[in-house]
Amino acid sequence: MSRVVGLRCLTCGADYPVSGMFEGCPKCRRGEFASNLNLEYDLAPLRGLTRRALEEWTGPGIWRFAPLLPVEREDCRVTLGEGNTPLLICPRLSRDAGVELWVKDESRNPTWSYKDRLACVATSKALELGAKVTTMASTGNHGAATAAYAARAGLDCVIFTLPTVPQAMVSLMLSYGAKVVATTFYGRWELMAHCVREYGWYPMGNYLMALPTGNPFGLDGYKTLAFEICIQRHWDVPDAVFVPVGYGEGFRGIWRGFCDMRDLGLIEKVPAMVAVEPEGGPICNALKKGATIPERVPAKQSVAFSINGDYTSVGSMVTIRESGGSGVEVTDAEIMSAQALLGLEGFYPEPSSAASVAGALKLAREGRLRDVRSVVCILTSTGLKDPAATAAVRPGPPAIEPRVSELMRALKETYGFDPGA
Ligand SMILES: [Zn+2]
Structure with a gap:
């Protein structure tokens, strides 16, 4: 098992203790500029690991790779069977x-997107840190994944989205029980920032008006x-x-x-x-x-x-x-x-x-x-x-009378397909 030893700034290299720092490096922050903090691991306990040994790691979903992920408490690791995609x-x-x-x-x-990998680890970390509510501003995939993993973890979830988001995305978030509100492009971050800072909601991704820093876990x-x-x-x-x-x-x-x-x-x-x-x-x-x-x-x-x-x-x-x-x-x-x-x-x-x-x-x-x-x-x-x-870029199928001659004509005219050729 590797161990997370801290957070490091990608710009100035400053080190910070592991904590709920989601707004980037305080030393580097100026106006719109914000620099990401990434987790630092001590890989020493895994020295000598072989390819074969890693291939044989087992566990539910991506927790198969738990020794290289930042959630220590096994009872906090939420899964919906993500990962292992073809x-x-x-x-x-x-x-x-x-x-x-x-x-x-x-x-x-x-939830049919790679955001599940992020949501899986971030939600598990939220549980480990004792959070009660997860939140995200999202136009779709990130919100759907956040909602599903919150449901799985038994956490409340609030998603800020835009009125223009496709219905399929909104239906997914609502189906997983998230409390979804549609608001303005910049307003969603302002509201999310307020709730993170004032109510301790756990952010699953960016909420800054500056360069995005996201959730390093x-x-x-x-x-x-x-x-x-x-x-x-x-x-x-x-x-x-x-x-x-x-x-x-x-x-x-x-x-x-x-x-x-x-x-x-x-x-x-x-x-x-x-x-x-x-x-x-x-x-x-x-x-x-x-x-x-x-x-x-x-x-x-x-x-x-x-x-x-x-x-x-x-x-x-x-x-x-x-x-x-x-x-x-x-x-x-x-x-x-x-x-x-x-x-x-x-x-x-x-x-x-x-x-x-x-x-x-x-x-x-x-x-x-x-x-x-x-x-x-x-x-x-x-x-x-x-x-x-x-x-929008693909015409619908031709509607035909149920006659073989019609079928042959439609296949040829619409698809350039001639079964007799
Ligand atoms: Zn920095």
């Missing part, structure tokens, strides 16, 4: 892209994605991992998982982490300017609403730097094209999730994956959360 190659997309293109299908999680839930990728690929680490990125918690967490495996001597190389975001996003804006600190970019429309933030975290930029990674921006058309191509491989991801594959295909087209053998794209959530996005 890692599958896409044969046709691989052929087109000229690299092995694998997808990690995170839609197989309990929940962030480490994403480490388990990297552990699973290492095991599922028999320790053949992919050259690059493509992640749809908004605030960059998943992006950072996955990278931290690969770092754990490296620091324990279980892998030698680590993947380049590639952040994929909607066109005009804050990461590519900062990279183009050569800036290490992301700045706010103008708000825009995108079909990928789950990752369509006007800013990102310091952690996103640090992850790109540490991993030798990069950023790529994709248009709505590229995202919806990737969603359609993934459908032909048997996957139906949310548009935001298809962005990871859209990013990989774009770099392949631009000849930027020539030295790359294999990539893993994270499909973070299911398309069933936002079917309207697909319906």
Whole structure:
């Protein structure tokens, strides 16, 4: 069992004792700038761990990896059977892209998104710390996961959302018994901040008007994605991992998982982490300017609403730097094209999730994956959360009279399919 020894600032390196610090590094905080604190572990008790031994760890859901997660009390570990999602190659997309293109299908999680990994660990930590209420400002997946794990843990849960959020997302949150309120874009953070500071509600993610700092415990839930990728690929680490990125918690967490495996001597190389975001996003804006600190970019429309933030975290930029990674921006058309191509491989991801594959295909087209053998794209959530996005670009089926001649005509005209050919 490793042990969490403190929190460390990603910008100034200051160390803090483990506590409920959710607003980033106090020393670095200036105006809109806030720097993430990440957990520091003492891995010494795990020295000598072999690949075989780690593969044989057992436990419910992602608690299989409990020795590398920040919740010590076993009776506080909540699970809905998250994790252990399939890692599958896409044969046709691989052929087109000229690299092995694998997808990690995170839609197989309990609330159909990878946010379950975060919610699992953050909610368990809330129990360990004695919290009574968890809270989150979310446009969807994060809120659904927060609500489900609160229900499982027997905690009250308040979710702040926007009036524009797809009905499927709201229905999920309400079904899990969360108290959901819709309010304004910035108002949801103001209200959440008040309730965290005044009532001691436990924040499952960001509530700052500054650069997002999130929940460092929940962030480490994403480490388990990297552990699973290492095991599922028999320790053949992919050259690059493509992640749809908004605030960059998943992006950072996955990278931290690969770092754990490296620091324990279980892998030698680590993947380049590639952040994929909607066109005009804050990461590519900062990279183009050569800036290490992301700045706010103008708000825009995108079909990928789950990752369509006007800013990102310091952690996103640090992850790109540490991993030798990069950023790529994709248009709505590229995202919806990737969603359609993934459908032909048997996957139906949310548009935001298809962005990871859209990013990989774009770099392949631009000849930027020539030295790359294999990539893993994270499909973070299911398309069933936002079917309207697909319906908007895909005509409905033809309605026909029940006659064979009509069927043949419709198959040919609509789908170019001729059964007699
Ligand atoms: Zn600092």
